[in-house]
Amino acid sequence: MGITAVGAYAPAQVIPNAHYAAYLDTTDEWIVSRSGICERRHATEGETTSHLGVQAVRDLMDRYPGALDGVDLVLCATSSPDAMFPSTAALIAGQVGLKGAAAMDLSVACSGFLYALSVAQAMVAAGTARRALVIGAEVMSRVVDQQDRNTAILFGDGAGAVVVGPVPAGTGFQSFVLGADSAGGPSLFLRGVCGALPDGTPMGPYLEQNGREVFKFAVRILGDSAEEAMRRAGGRVQDIDWLIPHQANVRIIQAACERFGLPLERAVTNLDRYGNTSAASIPLALAEAVRDGRIQPGQQLLLAGFGGGLSWGAAALRWSGPAAGAGA
Ligand code: COA
Numbered sequence: 001m002g003i004t005a006v007g008a009y010a011p012a013q014v015i016p017n018a019h020y021a022a023y024l025d026t027t028d029e030w031i032v033s034r035s036g037i038c039e040r041r042h043a044t045e046g047e048t049t050s051h052l053g054v055q056a057v058r059d060l061m062d063r064y065p066g067a068l069d070g071v072d073l074v075l076c077a078t079s080s081p082d083a084m085f086p087s088t089a090a091l092i093a094g095q096v097g098l099k100g101a102a103a104m105d106l107s108v109a110c111s112g113f114l115y116a117l118s119v120a121q122a123m124v125a126a127g128t129a130r131r132a133l134v135i136g137a138e139v140m141s142r143v144v145d146q147q148d149r150n151t152a153i154l155f156g157d158g159a160g161a162v163v164v165g166p167v168p169a170g171t172g173f174q175s176f177v178l179g180a181d182s183a184g185g186p187s188l189f190l191r192g193v194c195g196a197l198p199d200g201t202p203m204g205p206y207l208e209q210n211g212r213e214v215f216k217f218a219v220r221i222l223g224d225s226a227e228e229a230m231r232r233a234g235g236r237v238q239d240i241d242w243l244i245p246h247q248a249n250v251r252i253i254q255a256a257c258e259r260f261g262l263p264l265e266r267a268v269t270n271l272d273r274y275g276n277t278s279a280a281s282i283p284l285a286l287a288e289a290v291r292d293g294r295i296q297p298g299q300q301l302l303l304a305g306f307g308g309g310l311s312w313g314a315a316a317l318r319w320s321g322p323a324a325g326a327g328a
Contacts, residue, residue, distance in 0.1 A: 002172025002320045005067035007060025008287035010041040010158040024149040036250025040156025040275030042141040048082045050091040052159035053137035057096045073129035074103040077112030077136045077279035110307025112279035118176040120164040131165035136279035145206035156275035160283020171320030175232035184310035187213040219255045225314035233316035241299035247271035247281040
């Protein structure tokens, strides 16, 4: 079981750091040096998470004609769904010709895409589904307070999509590592429609975080989960050809590479142009690196995410294709 097609989409509206420097107490230099982010994309009014997801799937269909044949399960990882129900997955399915497919959303913050991939892999392996379309899509700009310099500068909007199905022997998924620990939950949270944190933490309408705590957690868990995923796959982190990490902060990715002894060039990073797109960030980075030919069949990939929950997820896979440029 593996990934047979990839696609991505980011809204056209570019928001450079200068946008925030114009009205918040921040600077381009501060944002770049502390996070590595230069700009991000924002959805325009009326553009929702399902719109972005549909565009990512259309990109996949253009590049890999026929890739949706046999898809009877659609999963969408998102923390910014159009609605609680209908699910964003069902809304996307209905617009890309997958009427009747099972569809559900997964809400695991920035780890959501890894969780969704593992659910897809398990459901296809169990015979519950033949093939699965897995999407990560977010309009983070609407759940982040654009007046809060601590969070506004970090997040952006986007979507990525992959198809999970059978691949040639010796390639595809090798292991998954998933976990969550609510002890760290108050470090990063977003209000639900009718909830509050169990410890009574008052919740405002927007995403809130303790940046320093999340940073420390992210550095530790990215390293630990990647090492564990490679160990379960029968290898070592040094065997990784491409690390495709959640795109939260380049300093988090640098720390993981240093721990592994991997050059930073072996990590796919595009957060300089997109910021943190939460559940969309990993498929957005994967699609870009497949498209530009960095990722080639036979290479060892390690996907790793972390975020609210606090949660984490990692997947080791040997890339089976699609070959670079296929269908492009
Ligand atoms: N511009 C200028 N100053 C800012 C700022 C901004 N946009 N945001 C925060 N600051 C200030 C802080 O208020 C703090 O001021 P203080 O020392 O007077 O209290 C100072 O900069 C330093 O803050 P600190 O938290 O030490 O900076 P940092 O180097 O840790 O970087 C983050 C801050 C948020 C970029 C970093 O902690 C981070 O990326 N954390 C992880 C967040 C994340 O990835 N969340 C999503 C996970 S999925």
